[in-house]
Structures are given as C-alpha cells and as structure tokens.
Amino acid sequence: MTARRADPAADDTAAIVWFRNDLRLSDHRPLTEARREAARVLAVFVLDRSAGGAWAVGGAALWWLHHSLAALSEAIRKAGGTLVLREGDAATIIPALAEQAGAASVHCGRSHEPALQELDRRVEQALARRAIALRSHRVSTLFDLDAIRTQSGKIYGVYTPFARTCRSLPDPDPPLPTVTRLQAPRGAFASDRLEQWHLPPTRPDWAGGLRDTWTPGEAGAHDRMRRFLADHLEGYGSSRDIPGDERGTSMLSPHLRWGELSPVQVWHAARAAHAAAPGRKPDAGGARSGFETFQNEILWHEFAAYLLHNNPAMPDEPLRAAYARLRWRRDPRGLQAWQRGLTGVPIVDAGMRQLWHIGWMHNRVRMITASLLTKHLLVSWQEGEAWFWDTLVDGDLATNSASWQWVAGTGTDSQPFFRIFNPVTQGRKFDPEGTYVRRWVPELGNLAPRWLHAPWEAPAAELDRAGIRLGQDYPKPVISLEAGRDRALSAFRNEVRAAS
Ligand code: FAD
Numbered sequence: 001m002t003a004r005r006a007d008p009a010a011d012d013t014a015a016i017v018w019f020r021n022d023l024r025l026s027d028h029r030p031l032t033e034a035r036r037e038a039a040r041v042l043a044v045f046v047l048d049r050s051a052g053g054a055w056a057v058g059g060a061a062l063w064w065l066h067h068s069l070a071a072l073s074e075a076i077r078k079a080g081g082t083l084v085l086r087e088g089d090a091a092t093i094i095p096a097l098a099e100q101a102g103a104a105s106v107h108c109g110r111s112h113e114p115a116l117q118e119l120d121r122r123v124e125q126a127l128a129r130r131a132i133a134l135r136s137h138r139v140s141t142l143f144d145l146d147a148i149r150t151q152s153g154k155i156y157g158v159y160t161p162f163a164r165t166c167r168s169l170p171d172p173d174p175p176l177p178t179v180t181r182l183q184a185p186r187g188a189f190a191s192d193r194l195e196q197w198h199l200p201p202t203r204p205d206w207a208g209g210l211r212d213t214w215t216p217g218e219a220g221a222h223d224r225m226r227r228f229l230a231d232h233l234e235g236y237g238s239s240r241d242i243p244g245d246e247r248g249t250s251m252l253s254p255h256l257r258w259g260e261l262s263p264v265q266v267w268h269a270a271r272a273a274h275a276a277a278p279g280r281k282p283d284a285g286g287a288r289s290g291f292e293t294f295q296n297e298i299l300w301h302e303f304a305a306y307l308l309h310n311n312p313a314m315p316d317e318p319l320r321a322a323y324a325r326l327r328w329r330r331d332p333r334g335l336q337a338w339q340r341g342l343t344g345v346p347i348v349d350a351g352m353r354q355l356w357h358i359g360w361m362h363n364r365v366r367m368i369t370a371s372l373l374t375k376h377l378l379v380s381w382q383e384g385e386a387w388f389w390d391t392l393v394d395g396d397l398a399t400n401s402a403s404w405q406w407v408a409g410t411g412t413d414s415q416p417f418f419r420i421f422n423p424v425t426q427g428r429k430f431d432p433e434g435t436y437v438r439r440w441v442p443e444l445g446n447l448a449p450r451w452l453h454a455p456w457e458a459p460a461a462e463l464d465r466a467g468i469r470l471g472q473d474y475p476k477p478v479i480s481l482e483a484g485r486d487r488a489l490s491a492f493r494n495e496v497r498a499a500s
Helices: 029-037 059-078 090-101 114-128 159-168 208-213 218-231 253-257 263-276 290-310 332-340 346-358 363-376 381-391 397-408 423-430 435-440 460-465 481-499
Strands: 014-019 040-047 083-087 103-109 133-137
Touching: 014 029, 014 090, 029 040, 029 103, 029 133, 040 059, 040 090, 059 083, 059 208, 059 218, 059 253, 059 381, 083 090, 090 103, 090 114, 103 114, 114 133, 159 290, 208 346, 218 253, 218 263, 263 290, 290 397, 332 346, 332 363, 332 381, 346 363, 346 381, 346 423, 346 435, 363 381, 363 397, 363 423, 363 481, 381 397
Parallel strands: 014 040, 014 103, 040 083, 103 133
Antiparallel strands: none
C-alpha cells in the first residue's frame, strides 16, 4: 500500500489543475486524474486579458466569466480546496505555482483554440525545464477530434458525413462523477481577489439584462439543462425555429462555452430524458424526434470545434480561398445601424436588440441578421463576427467563426452564395404573430401581423393607427432588400468567375 493510502493527511504529493474553459467539478478529467495521482490538488485560474489577440475574451463573456469563477471558487471551497486566481502570463505563473506546490504534473483541458494551443506549448516547455509534466485531457468535445477522418484519412469539410461518422463511433463514456473532496497543497498561495479584476461592466453598467436572464455556474447550468430536457426536448424539432418561444431551445450555449457543462453530459442526459419521455415519437415538425434534432445540434458544436482544430486561421480567413479577395463594402453607417438594431428591418432589429440586452440571440435570428449584414449590406463577415464576439455571452471562437462563414458562404459547408435570406419572408414564417418582434421592438407593438415584418409596405392609415411615423419612431430600411440582394449576387458571382 502507498503512503498516500495509508495516511492521506501525511501525504504531500501534489498536482495542479489549471482551469480555462472548463469551469466545473463534474465530468472533469483533469481534476479526476489529478486526484488519482496526488493527495493534494491546487486549482488555478489565470486571467490573461491579452491572450488570443483580437479574440481576447469579449465584454459580455467577461461578465459571465466573473460569475462563473465566483461559482467555481465557492464549489471548490465547499469541497475543502482553494481556487487560486492570478493575472498575467500562464507560462510564467503556472510553472511557478507548480514548483511552489511541489507538483509532479499540471493537468488541464485540451483546447482546439489556436491561441490556447500555442500557450500550452509555452507552458509545457517552461514546465519541462523544471521536470514537471503538462497533461491535457479532453473536456470540451464528445470525441477525440484527431481520430475523426474520412475513409481515405482526410479531414471532413462537410457536416453530414462528419456527423454520420460521429454517430458510428462508440458512444462517449458516461460522465465522470463530481469531485466533492479536495485538499490544497501545504503552504500559502498568493491569489488575487476576483473583484479586483473588475470583469463586469460598471460605468455604464449594461449588464442588467444579463443578470435577469442567466445564472452562470455549474449549478445554474444543470438546472437549465434539467428543465429543458424534462419539458421541452420532445418538441424541440418544431419549437427550435420559433424565436418568440422562449423555451423552444435549451439556451445552454453559454454554459457549454464556459464548460460548466460538458457536451458529454448533455449527450447522455438528453438520451436518458428521451428514453424516459412518455409516448415518445417523432414530433410534428418531421420524421426526426426532438431528441435526434437536438443531438444533431450538439454535433454541429462538435463540427465547429473540429473545423477550428484543423483550420486555425478560420476566425480570420475564409475557408474557401475563392472568396479571399471578395470586395466587401466599408459601410460604417450600415454597420452601426445593424449593431444598434436600427436597420428598419424588424426581425433584424429585434435580434440585434436581444443580443445587446441579454448577450444571446436565437439561432434562426443569428442567421437572418448575419445574412443581412454580409449579403444585403455586403459588409464583411469578420465585422459581424467581431461584434458578436464582443456582445455574446456564449461567444465561442469555433462556433462563431464557423457560423459566420456558413452564412456568408465562405465556409467549406456553407449555404451557397446565391441563398440569401429574405428577412421579411423569414419573419413571417418563423414569427407569424410577431411575438418576438413586438418583444424587442416595442415601438412596432401596435402594428398588425400582416405589416409587422415590413412596415414600409404598410398603408399610411395602418401606420397612423399603430402610432408609427416611419423615419421618426422607427427607421426606414437602411437598404432596399431587392437592391441589396442583387448587389450581393453580382459581387459573389464576379468573385467566383475571377477565381475559376
Ligand atoms: P439549442 O438549439 O438548444 O442547441 C443546443 C446546443 O447545440 C447549443 O447550446 C450549441 O452548443 C449547439 N448548437 C445549436 N445550434 C448550433 C449551430 N448552428 N452551430 C453550432 N452549434 C450549435 N453558438 C455558440 O455557442 N457560440 C457562438 O459564438 C455562436 N455564434 C454564432 C454566430 C452565427 C452567425 C450563427 C448563425 C450561429 C452562432 N452560434 C453560436 C450557433 C447557435 O446560434 C447557438 O449555438 C444557439 O443559438 C445557442 O442557443 P441554444 O443553446 O438555445 O441552442
């Protein structure tokens, strides 16, 4: 028997767990492995505001990070441990802490983000100089991304065969149990106070809508997942496209982004909920059950991670080289109208205002707003991507960049460039009564459903009756939808012609 097992209190073996985008205690392999290896575990989070360059954590996500770290710190304290918070370069801080703790290894989650991968290399080298090992573990994907290849050993560029392959693999192992007991290494480890990082906004405090909407942290994540799976999973196939249905989707994305939940936990919990659902059958929306549709979305999340892992330049450069020289327009006025939710196109403005208020936007509306920017306004997808990055609480480098490229038509598995969402048709189809638009664009609240998605088409008497003076109470459209569409089509066509 080892000394550790004989007398745990006398055992001074130590390991470090370096938390990053995996702010949880359950299904957490770095923590589980560290505890297996050592009697004492030091939990550390390092804030590096400049890490990631242009993709340093955005404003809304910093608000989330603050609250998620507070929750993690409290959970670790309850388990008997301590979360050490330090600001600076992890390649300096982590090795110094490991040395002070007398740790033989540092455990962390594996990342598919290029900046984190580069940081891992630097930390690994600095640790190696002290004969300390860096051990990284899968924490944010269902599968080992390197193991997913086509039959000829190539990388998938298209979702459907990728998802088919994922489904043919053995199911991910069930989630690891929650770590409930932790003991820190002996000694005093200097830690910053979370408050001194000033992560949430103060002047002005724009986070009211975020506070009203979200409960960051592992407990909040599980609570949201339980409620969604128990009551809404079976209807998900048809409800997921209705932005006015506030329970139509899970709203788990920020919890997944910060790793308060792992995709493995969601995958298994969804399967269990589906098996337990009374009279489960395909829902009205089509042949697939809500469960299968939901699983497909989790696989889209996996696919985005896979694309970034294999295309590190994806956040900045088009995946399809043919679009690299496309001449996007500089349109500060149009971009600002879009950002502020003042384009005069109601479903777009509703989405952009929802984003500003609660740091999240419904998926259908993300597609519509992104399409208006990149196609009708012909403003580059990178401009939209950057705005989403700064305003989303779920801003995720892989999913955000893959999705923007998908909408703009520059990705490997994108909708074709000639497919341009008509925001009026989309609004009428997915928000027929205008529930969503009325909620976020209250100045249009009295307009009849028939005119709500295109107020510029409404007869003067209708506008009068609804108390709207177009151009004063609500803007006229920033662009004619027909003209914008034609311009986008010819720009994309020219580009394709020039490249072929
Ligand atoms: P649900 O419908 O409940 O789906 C469950 C989970 O599946 C989500 O939490 C998410 O992890 C995953 N998922 C769902 N839809 C997609 C999708 N289209 N692509 C990839 N994964 C998906 N998602 C982010 O998490 N972060 C982003 O930064 C992000 N940026 C986006 C930008 C654009 C332009 C577009 C069109 C989509 C973007 N998405 C992003 C994808 C999607 O809109 C969100 O994941 C989804 O709206 C989150 O809501 P939910 O948790 O209720 O999703």
